[in-house]
Amino acid sequence: MIRDGGVEPPSSRLEPTGFASPAADYLELGISLDRSLIDHPEATFFFRAAGPALAEAGIVNGDLLVVDRSVAPQPGHIVVAVADGEFVLRELRVLAREEYGEVNVWGVVRWAIHRLCPSP
Numbered sequence: 001m002i003r004d005g006g007v008e009p010p011s012s013r014l015e016p017t018g019f020a021s022p023a024a025d026y027l028e029l030g031i032s033l034d035r036s037l038i039d040h041p042e043a044t045f046f047f048r049a050a051g052p053a054l055a056e057a058g059i060v061n062g063d064l065l066v067v068d069r070s071v072a073p074q075p076g077h078i079v080v081a082v083a084d085g086e087f088v089l090r091e092l093r094v095l096a097r098e099e100y101g102e103v104n105v106w107g108v109v110r111w112a113i114h115r116l117c118p119s120p
Contacts, residue, residue, distance in 0.1 A: 037111050043070035047080060054089060059112045066111035078109040
């Protein structure tokens with residue numbers, strides 16, 4: 001992801017996206033989002049993003065967030081935190097006690113899933 005407002009140059013070739021040849025259909029029953037997105041099922045929760053605050057990080061209003069409470073938060077992670085009794089979504093280095101008072105990191109956002117095609 002480019003954070004400076006630039007754009008990636010167009011590519012003249014397509015990159016593999018994980019879809020195998022038709023013969024592979026007989027080797028695997030399908031793609032499991034549980035296995036692909038969740039490393040620690042007992043510590044994973046889902047949230048819905050509200051507002052445009054983290055659009056620069058690729059999270060937009062309405063995204064489904066996969067949050068893992070077992071991941072140790074590091075600077076630069078997007079986290080769900082409890083600030084003044086409410087859940088907030090912030091990049092960890094931006095989260096400041098002066099802004100919110102008492103702040104506790106609740107979990108680390110591992111995935112953001114968003115719709116590309118609007119609902120009919």
